[in-house]
Amino acid sequence: MVRGVKRRDYAQYCGIARALELVGERWALLVVRDLTVRPRRYTDLQEGLRGIPTNVLSTRLKELEQAGIVERRVAPAPRRGVVYTLTEVGRALEPALIALGRWGSSQLGEPQPGYVASPDGAVLNLRGAFQPSEAAGLTASWELRLGDTVIHARLADGALTSGLGPVEDGADLVITARFEEGEPPAYRSFVKAAREGRVDLDGPRELFDTFLRVFTYPQACERDLPTPR
Amino acid sequence: MVRGVKRRDYAQYCGIARALELVGERWALLVVRDLTVRPRRYTDLQEGLRGIPTNVLSTRLKELEQAGIVERRVAPAPRRGVVYTLTEVGRALEPALIALGRWGSSQLGEPQPGYVASPDGAVLNLRGAFQPSEAAGLTASWELRLGDTVIHARLADGALTSGLGPVEDGADLVITARFEEGEPPAYRSFVKAAREGRVDLDGPRELFDTFLRVFTYPQACERDLPTPR
DNA sequence: CTGCATCCTCCGCGATACTG
DNA sequence: CAGTATCGCGGAGGATGCAG
Numbered sequence: 001m002v003r004g005v006k007r008r009d010y011a012q013y014c015g016i017a018r019a020l021e022l023v024g025e026r027w028a029l030l031v032v033r034d035l036t037v038r039p040r041r042y043t044d045l046q047e048g049l050r051g052i053p054t055n056v057l058s059t060r061l062k063e064l065e066q067a068g069i070v071e072r073r074v075a076p077a078p079r080r081g082v083v084y085t086l087t088e089v090g091r092a093l094e095p096a097l098i099a100l101g102r103w104g105s106s107q108l109g110e111p112q113p114g115y116v117a118s119p120d121g122a123v124l125n126l127r128g129a130f131q132p133s134e135a136a137g138l139t140a141s142w143e144l145r146l147g148d149t150v151i152h153a154r155l156a157d158g159a160l161t162s163g164l165g166p167v168e169d170g171a172d173l174v175i176t177a178r179f180e181e182g183e184p185p186a187y188r189s190f191v192k193a194a195r196e197g198r199v200d201l202d203g204p205r206e207l208f209d210t211f212l213r214v215f216t217y218p219q220a221c222e223r224d225l226p227t228p229r
Numbered sequence: 230m231v232r233g234v235k236r237r238d239y240a241q242y243c244g245i246a247r248a249l250e251l252v253g254e255r256w257a258l259l260v261v262r263d264l265t266v267r268p269r270r271y272t273d274l275q276e277g278l279r280g281i282p283t284n285v286l287s288t289r290l291k292e293l294e295q296a297g298i299v300e301r302r303v304a305p306a307p308r309r310g311v312v313y314t315l316t317e318v319g320r321a322l323e324p325a326l327i328a329l330g331r332w333g334s335s336q337l338g339e340p341q342p343g344y345v346a347s348p349d350g351a352v353l354n355l356r357g358a359f360q361p362s363e364a365a366g367l368t369a370s371w372e373l374r375l376g377d378t379v380i381h382a383r384l385a386d387g388a389l390t391s392g393l394g395p396v397e398d399g400a401d402l403v404i405t406a407r408f409e410e411g412e413p414p415a416y417r418s419f420v421k422a423a424r425e426g427r428v429d430l431d432g433p434r435e436l437f438d439t440f441l442r443v444f445t446y447p448q449a450c451e452r453d454l455p456t457p458r
Numbered sequence: 459c460t461g462c463a464t465c466c467t468c469c470g471c472g473a474t475a476c477t478g
Numbered sequence: 479c480a481g482t483a484t485c486g487c488g489g490a491g492g493a494t495g496c497a498g
Binding site for chain 2: 010011012013014015016017018019020022024026029030033049050051067089092093095096097098099100101102103104105106107108111112114115116117118121122124125128184186187188189
């Protein structure tokens, strides 16, 4: 069926409304979040977005593809299959994702039992926590171990690159969080553990203090949200 | 009924997911958009969000209030009634709104017939178009007339303030757009008119060129989106 | 095994009518 | 002016089937 996707729109000529028409539907921005970190296959996305129904994922991918945000291509020789990537337009959503993540992080309560945390989420939340003003001129690299999840951050003269897995040529400091029972491997939990000293370090301790300054925002406007039962 | 709001959640311990749980539902961010510019009453919101069903607006306001984003209060003496305001938490959403608006503006096609544009949207999209690097050190003020909508921008040593209505003590330059038939009074249309010279100026012309530099982004990643029929 | 399509249920949204 | 009440529909959630 090639019926011309009759999406609901807001009938407003406004950038914000347009953005919400394109990526405002349920799960859409989380799909983009995961793809921002690296290309993924269908089943990777299913795992990262625990709980997404298969038909919804399939629908979102088609919509995002038609909107020019996602590209679908068949993977080469080893481990063939379909791989989804962001287009240039899709990558341009990262500042919005980071801004939303900054705000949302301040609204996170305690982790609920059953909550999961995807590695991709951790990377994006790390980027959201980044404070450029504190990083000016710095050059260093960190490897963060959140349970099985390993992510890294590297500063080159104050500029940040970050992603999944370890730093290629070895990090200046490896920080391993000692999570408590039931603490999900989320960036927020990592920061909490770090602040409380529940970490093991492999590298100069001063770089740990630097990390805390550069990669954590003030826990300002936190609130006790009424916990949904 | 006081049933404990059983919102659907993403069951992820991630700032982005949390943000989407709180403001990801239909119309929610547009309500916040309008309230970002100034406090509004119920009927003001209905008008700015043309097409929102009354029960949905009512539901969103309750949810946003319970999330600590919106405050509901009874207005004082003259013109009593209910007025909705953003809390500090709600105001903290502005960077995310601006980032979404920047991205969405690049994805706006031609205005469809029937599309409207709210003054609040124009203000937020103006803020999104602001290029701090181009404004460094500048001090000046502009009044923009988009049909009946009047908004203003004022730079004080590179810092921006903006809002609805004219500048209080008179703008350095008043720019009146000459809209074509059917062009909605959106910021994007204003920029288009300005670029094409369809404006009347009241003030020094050089300030017009400054305006174009400071308040319009490169029309980069535009695309011809398949126009929904 | 991956990458979906299909089926069914149910809730949220849209539209309209009506009330304190 | 500021909502509530009602109803129909479409899309989300969840389970399962199935082709390459």
